[in-house]
Amino acid sequence: MYQLPKALPDELLLSRLIRFITISGISSSEFLQTCFGSKRISLHPFLTSGLSSIAKVCHESTNLLLNEQTLTPLFCFFLPVHARNLQKMIVTINGARAFRSSQLVSFESGHSLGLKSCPLCVEHDLLKYGISYWHVSHQVPGVDTCGYHGARLSFLKLTQRQRLIKWLLPQPEIDIRYSPLIEYEVAKFSTKLLSLLAARQHMNQITEVYRHYLKENGYLTPNGRVRRKAVMQEFFKYIENHSQTNPAMVPRTQQDYRYVSQLLEAGGSHHPYRHLLFGTWLLGDASQAFSNLPKADFSDKKNTPEPVNNISNKCLNLLKAGSSLAHTSRVTGKSRCYLKRIALLNGISLNLKPKTLTQQVTNAICSLAYSGFHRREIARRCGVGIGSVEQTISSHSGLVERRKQCHFQSARRKNRFVILKYLGSHPVSIRNDVKQQCNSAFYWLYLNDRAWLEEKLPIACKPKGRY
Ligand SMILES: [Zn+2]
Structure with missing residues (x-):
């Protein structure tokens, strides 16, 4: 003994x-x-x-x-x-x-x-x-x-x-x-994790912990998929000063998406350092891995995507309640463009930081758009982005159709003018000359305004035959 x-x-x-x-x-x-x-x-x-x-x-x-x-x-x-x-x-x-x-x-x-x-x-x-x-x-x-x-x-x-x-x-x-600081952070995380593991009996599955905190930080779509590009971008930035280059532990490039996917696979076998590095970035403190996580986070949502109406209602409710675009986007997984559009369609005024899209500006955009101005020109005159102009136009019913009509008429005027100008300067030309010299205008009119084209073109010559 x-x-x-x-x-x-x-x-x-x-x-x-x-x-x-x-x-x-x-x-x-x-x-x-x-x-x-x-x-x-x-x-x-x-x-x-x-x-x-x-x-x-x-x-x-x-x-x-x-x-x-x-x-x-x-x-x-x-x-x-x-x-x-x-x-x-x-x-x-x-x-x-x-x-x-x-x-x-x-x-x-x-x-x-x-x-x-x-x-x-x-x-x-x-x-x-x-x-x-x-x-x-x-x-x-x-x-x-x-x-x-x-x-x-x-x-x-x-x-x-x-x-x-x-x-x-x-x-x-x-x-x-x-x-380097990043390696010290990982070492601190690892030391604390060891002391917690020695003391605790209950522990969460590490993959569940990752999913929970990825969701918390807006890295999961509403369908439960991981936004790997965003994750790798932030994660890679965080570890850029890391001296280790062993690919079993540290991702090789920012595009090494498998690094994250593999860590999230339940039952995967990876070098513990991989987990420590990723955990340090995602959790910050090792004690987060032991907090009580809500069970709902781990249901497999991939098989039951939310109906589209539910999502848009959810977005509208959040926006009406005064949530910011960024927060609503994080919660619902919808893009800022989508949110701006449904807010405009439903008459919800957004609390945007650059407050240039006031009612006055919206009216000016609509007025210029109605007159058929180019989006770039409208954006320049109103001092807003082209994206805002496009959203405003698309959220006013009938405006898009009118602009399409304007563009059609404008193109028709332009192409008709090209043909008439050529015929005026070449009075003895034949159809084939017009087709070759004004190719683009000819075909546009051939497809969209054939009656007018037939009327203006010289009379077709009879084919002479080969002999
Ligand atoms: Zn020491």
């Missing part, structure tokens, strides 16, 4: 075991033989397996070791499909299978196994506890920054198969480098 040293805050199980064999005088092979019945057991640094045996020999709680002194909760949270299997392997002694369940091998980042430490934490721990130790939160794959200090973590590569080595504890360092 062994008595392990008391766990220090955020201490890794392997760190406690190393401290134990360092101070107790018991060799690692003796310890392993007692715990597992074999000296050849190799302990994984952050997914240490055989917890039930260690707990039994050392009078510890298996659950406590699992939840607080390994990274198992983090992997279970992000890989719910593999969670049960992973926990089982960690509790029993099956290191290799436990590591396979963590899926790290498939992310191509499990090649060099090692232990990470923060030089500032080492200094702090030596001063406060008289010994340095390995922190759980520093071992998260992909995270190379200390969540407490923002300093870059030192990496100690583990080359030996046996990791239970006397005095294998972090050493003080003078060279302290700091990571």
Whole structure:
């Protein structure tokens, strides 16, 4: 029966075991033989397996070791499909299978196994506890920054198969480098998430959490689809100073839409860092992942799209209640142009920031539009955008038809004039000359005003034949 040293805050199980064999005088092979019945057991640094045996020999709680002194909760949270299997392997002694369940091998980042430490934490721990130790939160794959200090973590590569080595504890360092802010944010998020995972029993599915907050931030359409372009644009801007370029963790380009889609697939297996990076951007604070989410958010709305009338009624109700265009657009998923149009059609005055579209301006637009002026000219004269002119025109009944009529007559006048001018200057021309020289006008009239064209064209010559 062994008595392990008391766990220090955020201490890794392997760190406690190393401290134990360092101070107790018991060799690692003796310890392993007692715990597992074999000296050849190799302990994984952050997914240490055989917890039930260690707990039994050392009078510890298996659950406590699992939840607080390994990274198992983090992997279970992000890989719910593999969670049960992973926990089982960690509790029993099956290191290799436990590591396979963590899926790290498939992310191509499990090649060099090692232990990470923060030089500032080492200094702090030596001063406060008289010994340095390995922190759980520093071992998260992909995270190379200390969540407490923002300093870059030192990496100690583990080359030996046996990791239970006397005095294998972090050493003080003078060279302290700091990571970019984004990486510090991810590290803070990750550290907090680990502490929350260790404490909480109830947790939400990570994909449900994403969907909820994407909806909150206006990144979901009313049909429940993700506005991936907008998401990637904002997300990519947020992570532009990130130093990592491993595509398993960081999106390659702003057009890497699969990065987001894959994270939202229930049961997907992705590098935990991907989730941490995306979660930092979307949630900001890890505690958001544990808030009580309304169940309604997760119903599959894709199969039951809202009827069009319901949506327009919803838009009208919101606009009548004084909601801004941006807010109404976020809630209903409809574009600002659509909202402006239905507001005009239903006589709702909009509270727009550039208040140029007053009743007076609308009247001026309609008057000019009625006279057949070009939209660009109307926009210039009234000092508004072409889009506003188009909306005003399309929302006044009969105006579009009148303008079409005006355009038709204008085109007819122009084309008739072209033909008449040519015939006037070429009195002896034949039909074919007119067709070739005034091609565009000829065909426009041929299609739209054939009677007039036939009347004005020279009399058709009789074909002479080839011989
Ligand atoms: Zn630190």
